[in-house]
Amino acid sequence: xxxxxxxxxxxxxxxxxxxxxxxxxxxxxxxxxxxxxxxxxxxxxxxxxxxxxxxxxxxxxxxxxxxxxxxxxxxxxxxxxxxxxxxxxxxxxxxxxxxxxxxxxxxxxxxxxxxxxxxxxxxxxxxxxxxxxxxxxxxxxxxxxxxxxxxxxxxxxxxxxxxxxxxxxxxxxxxxxxxxxxxxxxxxxxxxxxxxxxxxxxxxxxxx
Numbered sequence: 001x002x003x004x005x006x007x008x009x010x011x012x013x014x015x016x017x018x019x020x021x022x023x024x025x026x027x028x029x030x031x032x033x034x035x036x037x038x039x040x041x042x043x044x045x046x047x048x049x050x051x052x053x054x055x056x057x058x059x060x061x062x063x064x065x066x067x068x069x070x071x072x073x074x075x076x077x078x079x080x081x082x083x084x085x086x087x088x089x090x091x092x093x094x095x096x097x098x099x100x101x102x103x104x105x106x107x108x109x110x111x112x113x114x115x116x117x118x119x120x121x122x123x124x125x126x127x128x129x130x131x132x133x134x135x136x137x138x139x140x141x142x143x144x145x146x147x148x149x150x151x152x153x154x155x156x157x158x159x160x161x162x163x164x165x166x167x168x169x170x171x172x173x174x175x176x177x178x179x180x181x182x183x184x185x186x187x188x189x190x191x192x193x194x195x196x197x198x199x200x201x202x203x204x205x206x207x208x
Contacts, residue, residue: 065185066135067165072184074162080170083163087155093174102153107175108132109168113148124150134182137171138164 084093090102097104103119113130114121128148130136140147141164143157158164172179 066138067182067185069184071161071165072182074165075169075181076166077170077173079162080166080168083158083167084170090155093171095174105171105174109134109137109172109175110179122150122152124148124152134168137168141167 087102090100091105092098092100093105095106097106099116099119103116103121105116109132111132113128113132114125125148130140130148132140138161141158142161144151144153144155145157158167172181
């Protein structure tokens with residue numbers, strides 16, 4: 001009889017331990033198991049679309065408007081004088097300076113292209129209709145042959161915007177310095193453009 005009672009106690013202890021283990025496991029599962037809502041949060045589809053477009057390489061970078069504050073901060077005539085050393089073989093910049101392979105550049109800022117007397121400009125320059133403002137000069141100095149197609153100018157351009165900014169500040173010092181320096185353009189937050197198929201809008205007019 002005592003053996004049977006002892007066996008029952010051991011079996012009961014084992015069963016209680018097993019039940020306690022199962023209870024702890026279920027409690028942990030209930031606490032840490034994430035609950036997924038039946039309806040995703042608003043905007044999830046848009047986020048998924050942008051992520052997919054980004055991975056596919058179809059998100060387009062939207063350029064900031066010209067000029068930004070860092071561009072204006074780089075408009076240093078002294079630094080521009082060093083950059084202009086690349087151009088001295090073809091251009092002079094002093095007032096009444098002579099023409100070389102390229103025209104004298106005194107007073108270029110604020111004046112139309114092909115305006116310097118006594119230089120034989122290409123037809124592309126004469127017909128460009130460009131007036132040299134800050135943005136126009138920057139675009140030309142970046143890629144001369146792309147900005148004025150057909151130009152005879154062989155210079156490949158200045159890739160670094162700080163060099164272009166400094167060069168333009170230097171050119172400004174040889175001419176009408178009453179032309180005001182540019183002010184920073186507003187850089188409003190712009191969402192990246194995504195190439196996506198056109199979606200037909202549902203007609204909710206109800207025939208009214």
